[in-house]
Amino acid sequence: MNGPPDVTQPHLVYLISEDWYFWSHRLHLARAAMAAGYRVSLVTRTSSYQKKIESEGIRVISFACPRRSIDPFSNLRIVSRLARILRELQPDLVHNVALKNVVLGTLAARLAGVPHVVNAFAGLGYVFAAKGWKAALGRTAIRTILRGCFMGLRAPVIVQNTDDERELVESGIVRQEDICLIRGAGVDIELFHPVPEPAQPSIVVMACRMLWSKGVQQFVDAAQLLRSKGCKSRFVLVGRTDTDNPDHVPESQLRAWQRDGVIEWWEHQSDMQTVFSQAQLVCLPSFYGEGLPKVLLEAAACGRAIITTDIRGCREICRPGINGWLIPIKESKALAEAIDVALSQPEVRQTYGQGGRRLVEEEFTSTLIAEQTIRLYQRLVPVTDNLVTRRKAA
DSSP: OOSOOOTTSOEEEEEEEEHHHIIIIIHHHHHHHHHTTOEEEEEEEOSTTHHHHHTTTOEEEEOOOOTTOOOHHHHHHHHHHHHHHHHHHOOSEEEEESHHHHHHHHHHHHHHTOSEEEEEOSOOOGGGTOOSHHHHHHHHHHHHHHHHHHTTOOOOEEESSHHHHHHHHHTTSSOGGGEEEOOSSOBOTTTSOOOOOOOSSOEEEEESOOBGGGTHHHHHHHHHHHHHTTOOOEEEEEOOOOTTSTTBOOHHHHHHHHHTTSOEEOOOOSOHHHHHHTOSEEEEOOOSOOSOOHHHHHHHHTTOEEEEESSTTHHHHOOBTTTEEEEOTTOHHHHHHHHHHHHHOHHHHHHHHHHHHHHHHHHOBHHHHHHHHHHHHHHHSOOOHHHHHHHHHO
């Protein structure tokens, strides 16, 4: 940071698991909050993004929280550590992002006496999209934990789609009046803009974290099926591995598919505008239980038709007949058929690309999402001359 913080400003703290996620999904919110008069800190696991975030004027507190630990004693220790950090920071408002941070951050904020909390679900995850008794048992456990965490708490809860809203309200976890529907992280429509499709051969892109539940196997299967029928298109996976997640696709498997010529793996790419400009079509055959996938927002903003699954979150941005095709989950053949249709109809792809761009401009810009979020902050902790005066007097 440049210079000491202005302690007269209301203090907003974000709790987010990874600094790279903050940079890609929440930085525009922090910028808008600072422009509105808030002082911003971030509690997160740090990596190479720390210095870039700090250069924005945001204080970064390094905090490594195991994302998949279910040991109750370990999680209680995490809550205790978080509470100590929050007591030191003395925020006026804590914004917790994603399921585990919502639970641990809310408990820590209560222990630390933080006056206001905003909880944001970036989707409810695979367990709320899956079927079977194990998933049902998992849903029951998560609902019980969330009810206990939110008991007696009057705090806004942000969801990204109407399915998650219905789940939280009908399960008795959140009151309807506490729900705030803010659809996704938004997309910068100046950074992500339409360009003409490139020349053949066509490129079909799937961009995401390399997780099985994102539909990576289905994409590979669809590529193999289409190649067996003579399709000359290139099929490209874009995204980092996530070895902390037990659902990750091993790097060795990705390399093997690439060696066999089934797909290309471009790994993580920071310039997604350039990636989408090289593609004719963008797919996300996820069965993860998404919030509202940012990659689909970005693809639509770039004027690309999309194919995704008919599940919560994904269908918020993919509108059949307007900007893309919806398919059933875990159906490689249906994905291959949709890709075949899309590649064989360039006029339809162009129409869908234009429809997607209009949809993003009307409903999903990062400016709109930031405005909705800042209004929520202002409702809880308004930036006023009276607040500044009280802080100076203290």
